[in-house]
Amino acid sequence: MKARIFKYLFLCYFVVLSGCATSTENGEKTSALESYNHAMFKFNHAVEKGVIRPVAKGYRVVTNEYVRQRVTNFFDNLEEPVSMANHMLQGEFHESGENFARFVINTTLGGLGLYDVAAKAGLDKNPTGFDKTMATWGVPDGPYVILPILGPSTPRAATGWVADGYSAPAYWVAQGSADDDADLIYLGVSSLKYLNKYAENIKVIESLEEGSVDYYEAMKSAYLQNRAKINAGGKKAVEQAPDYDFDMDDED
């Protein structure tokens, strides 16, 4: 049972790296990656509509916004140490200190992170991860790739996701327990995090789909534009809007 989660993570990572390798050689192989992406997007979409969305709708029925916010806060708090370490790796020591303070305050006064007491004291959430750290170090993002179940990603985003998973204290707590099913419990608890997030955004996701003529391209475009701020690596980039000429001769 042990290391079951990371077998999956490595499988995802292998898929990403395969995609990366095929994409960099020539146009023909880039098309192969696009074909893979379309096929995986179709698979993910079927799983999303057939399984995840009905489960998320059921989850919304049995929970209210208050409960979902507590779940969000709980998981966000568990990720504070990961953000703390990564802010340090990015040379942002003040932000790292804020993550530490938030973790201590919310774990104690905030009932194990269920309530964001720190935000009320002026310490707002400021999450980061190894993906952003690598961006700060100048590691290229790589091509767009769709991961099984997890959805849109890039090689660097996937690497960051794996590294964040490994470095999460909750993972090491689970590993340290005597329970043989520790991995399975961790996987289940992590699934709740993603289900909660999905349930919170279900209306936006549905309206995005309804408002699209090509859902794959809409998701790809939005994902890559959103990553531009991470790729730029700095706060300045977040404050800037994407600026482009409205030139019809641009490549589409």
Add this chain to the structure above:
Amino acid sequence: MKKICLLILSVLTFANVAVADINKDAAVQMVKNVTKEGIEQIINSNSSVEEKDRVFRKLFTENLDLDFIGKYVLGRYWRTATPAQKKEFIELYKEFNVKTWSKRFDEFKGKEFIFDGTTPANNPNQVFVNTSVPMQEGKPASVKWRVNDVNGKLKIIDIIIENVSLAQTARNEYTSFIAKSPKGVEGLLENLRAKIK
């Protein structure tokens, strides 16, 4: 000669700054009016769905430069489209957006826009009006409005939510659809017609 050159340069510089200043302030005011009207008359209003749709349609068509956006989102296919296709596309695009956004009013209930100055665009006739929307928890969501000034008439040509440009996303999506469709632009029109029914 040197003096004349300096005079011309200073006049041009002053003229440029003066125009940019007018655009900036007027653009902020225009976006303020749009958001105020949207929140008061649509989102927080107790009027019927039909009335909300009517007000939204008016607000949407009066303040967004749909001809400009329509041309942009069709990209290189705008040149190959027939005049009839262009005209129908603009109309369908407007209807499709009104229909899509009408369903999302509730998401914005209780929200407010905080204005945070402007950012220059690479085109001197355009400016980004920066706003943010406080969320229940965490950082506020960034919403930037790209406003275009054509002969003193201000129109919104793009909305950028958390770094995602709606115009850019639509352009990628629509041009990809046309490229894949055996019927080209006509295929897109058929799809849009079916969606707004």
